[in-house]
Amino acid sequence: MQLSEQEIVRRESLQKLRNLGINPYPANQFKTTAKIKDVVQKFDELEGKEVILAGRIMSRRIMGKASFAELKDASGRMQIYINRDEICKAEDKTLYNEVFKKLLDIGDIIGVKGQVFKTKVGEISVKVSELTILSKALKPLPIVKVDAEGKAHDAFSDPELRYRQRYVDLIVNDHVKDTFIKRTKITNSIRQFFNERNYLEVETPILQPIPGGAAARPFITHHNALDMPLYMRIANELYLKRLIVGGFEAVYEFAKDFRNEGMDRTHNPEFTVMELYVAYKDYNWMMEMTEQLLEKVAIDTNGTSEVQIGDKQVSFKAPYARVPILEAIKIHTGVDVAGMNEVELRKVCKDLGLEVDETMGKGKLIDELFGEKCEHHYIQPTFITDYPKEMSPLCKEHRDNPELTERFELMVNGKELANAYSELNDPIDQLERFQDQLKLSEKGDDEAMFIDTDFVRALEYGMPPTSGIGIGIDRLVMFMTNNASIQEVLFFPQMRPQKGEFASTEVSDPLDGEQMKPEKKASTVALNDDEKAVLQLIQEVDKMELNTLKTQSGLSNKKWDKTIKGLTKHKLVKVAKTDEGLYVELV
Numbered sequence: 001m002q003l004s005e006q007e008i009v010r011r012e013s014l015q016k017l018r019n020l021g022i023n024p025y026p027a028n029q030f031k032t033t034a035k036i037k038d039v040v041q042k043f044d045e046l047e048g049k050e051v052i053l054a055g056r057i058m059s060r061r062i063m064g065k066a067s068f069a070e071l072k073d074a075s076g077r078m079q080i081y082i083n084r085d086e087i088c089k090a091e092d093k094t095l096y097n098e099v100f101k102k103l104l105d106i107g108d109i110i111g112v113k114g115q116v117f118k119t120k121v122g123e124i125s126v127k128v129s130e131l132t133i134l135s136k137a138l139k140p141l142p143i144v145k146v147d148a149e150g151k152a153h154d155a156f157s158d159p160e161l162r163y164r165q166r167y168v169d170l171i172v173n174d175h176v177k178d179t180f181i182k183r184t185k186i187t188n189s190i191r192q193f194f195n196e197r198n199y200l201e202v203e204t205p206i207l208q209p210i211p212g213g214a215a216a217r218p219f220i221t222h223h224n225a226l227d228m229p230l231y232m233r234i235a236n237e238l239y240l241k242r243l244i245v246g247g248f249e250a251v252y253e254f255a256k257d258f259r260n261e262g263m264d265r266t267h268n269p270e271f272t273v274m275e276l277y278v279a280y281k282d283y284n285w286m287m288e289m290t291e292q293l294l295e296k297v298a299i300d301t302n303g304t305s306e307v308q309i310g311d312k313q314v315s316f317k318a319p320y321a322r323v324p325i326l327e328a329i330k331i332h333t334g335v336d337v338a339g340m341n342e343v344e345l346r347k348v349c350k351d352l353g354l355e356v357d358e359t360m361g362k363g364k365l366i367d368e369l370f371g372e373k374c375e376h377h378y379i380q381p382t383f384i385t386d387y388p389k390e391m392s393p394l395c396k397e398h399r400d401n402p403e404l405t406e407r408f409e410l411m412v413n414g415k416e417l418a419n420a421y422s423e424l425n426d427p428i429d430q431l432e433r434f435q436d437q438l439k440l441s442e443k444g445d446d447e448a449m450f451i452d453t454d455f456v457r458a459l460e461y462g463m464p465p466t467s468g469i470g471i472g473i474d475r476l477v478m479f480m481t482n483n484a485s486i487q488e489v490l491f492f493p494q495m496r497p498q499k500g501e502f503a504s505t506e507v508s509d510p511l512d513g514e515q516m517k518p519e520k521k522a523s524t525v526a527l528n529d530d531e532k533a534v535l536q537l538i539q540e541v542d543k544m545e546l547n548t549l550k551t552q553s554g555l556s557n558k559k560w561d562k563t564i565k566g567l568t569k570h571k572l573v574k575v576a577k578t579d580e581g582l583y584v585e586l587v
Helices: 005-019 036-041 094-103 159-164 166-172 174-195 237-245 283-302 325-333 342-351 362-373 427-442 453-460 473-481 529-541 546-553 557-569
Strands: 050-063 066-073 076-083 109-118 124-135 220-223 228-232 250-258 270-279 306-309 312-315 321-324 382-385 407-412 415-422 466-472 543-545 573-578 581-586
Touching: 005 094, 036 050, 036 066, 036 076, 036 124, 050 124, 076 109, 094 124, 159 166, 166 174, 174 250, 174 270, 174 283, 174 473, 237 250, 237 270, 237 453, 237 466, 270 283, 270 473, 283 306, 283 407, 283 415, 283 466, 283 473, 306 473, 321 325, 325 362, 325 382, 342 362, 415 473, 427 453, 466 473, 529 543, 529 546, 529 557, 529 581, 543 546, 546 557, 546 581, 557 573
Parallel strands: 076 124, 321 382
Antiparallel strands: 050 066, 050 109, 066 076, 109 124, 220 228, 250 270, 270 466, 306 312, 382 407, 407 415, 415 466, 543 581, 573 581
């Protein structure tokens, strides 16, 4: 590991501290009596009294026998005053002359005991009488300088660095911590709203044998003990509805969901969703409940229902507008697509300049029309309602129109924030919807839903009329904190690994879960046509970049996952990580 000059100096200081008999990482508890925020806010009460604080040194001004430093804890920052003769009452002045002045650095964590006072210029401070080293920092912090006009210089602002080193970001950029404090306020507000109504918070499986509850591409893994593939959940919907079948009348969950799809400023492969299901309700009731909930969340978070999102003022005060999706398409494209078949819809999309293909059924074509031509118009909270049946395989048929479903999506600032249904509880209809999804899968739609026969069986025992909703927590936090990027509201967003972050260059088969070993040859294994075709491609060159091989294979995502899993399971190929990326090579 290449060390900078400052890192070398800090390691030398660390050793000097140890040579002086000072443990730079003590094990014993350091008991504080106050937080910095308390001292500042209650100065009149604490002036002249002794407090014990702990925090990180953020700046220092050394002036002979007396110095000032800025101390930061989780609640804020304040000045401390260190006088040599106060902290070194005996003849030995090493603690000040050597330790504080020479061996401590910005970023080090210390504990202090001292008296609260105000300097001649009126700054609240603590006059230190005892100083304890709690943790020596071996890497220097970015130094953010603020001039007399309040303008920051040399700020730690590069998003790439900030997201990779969130711990540094939180130390030097105080506003970042405020975002995550608000995130907790938002989830606490939602919990309070539900708990007051006696809704039960539950937990459901993350590893699932069938990735149900949404149309999305899943992450696949392998359970060695059971010798079976498992999927990281794309939604928790079907398990929560099983609980409604079991007799709970209102359940909710804050769930981590995972979708193996693209990443951008509003999407992360790992994200948080709150899903709620309430028996004996419908989507009209759910719209009213959602209005009440989000108005409360806005007020609890920001003190007002009016929220600034970018350059727009958005009001979460109830009630919200309601617009049927086919009406929205007619308003913003001038085309009435109601009653159109798949061929007619595909032509409309192409005429409007949208990129569509033969794998897309009616549902995806309508979704593409709305997404590209309509949704960006809805800045104020708006319920888009009554989606066509092809778009909603888990949703109850509309009571007035059998071509539609009782579904709404809540649009805010041109983005979907929530999705809700009058839930389908007819097991025969549900099985037929699943079978329709299977047909889409056979056409090449790698996001089509799987058939979950156990869920259908659960419905056969009887599920009461139920309404359910999913709210994207990450996006809700973005709105409530005026952040345009999802990475700003996730402590640790997914990032491409930097060179050198992995100790091993060879990886286990991500689908098989075991280190791949050469055991079998193609001649001894029964392969299907897709496996034979991919094996033929790799045999021609022995080694090929993973995505290049996938592209050349011409397989859909779902078939590709199945094929590469089969080949690696038979120990015919392996996946290896190099500095250039992931490669597939013959065993």
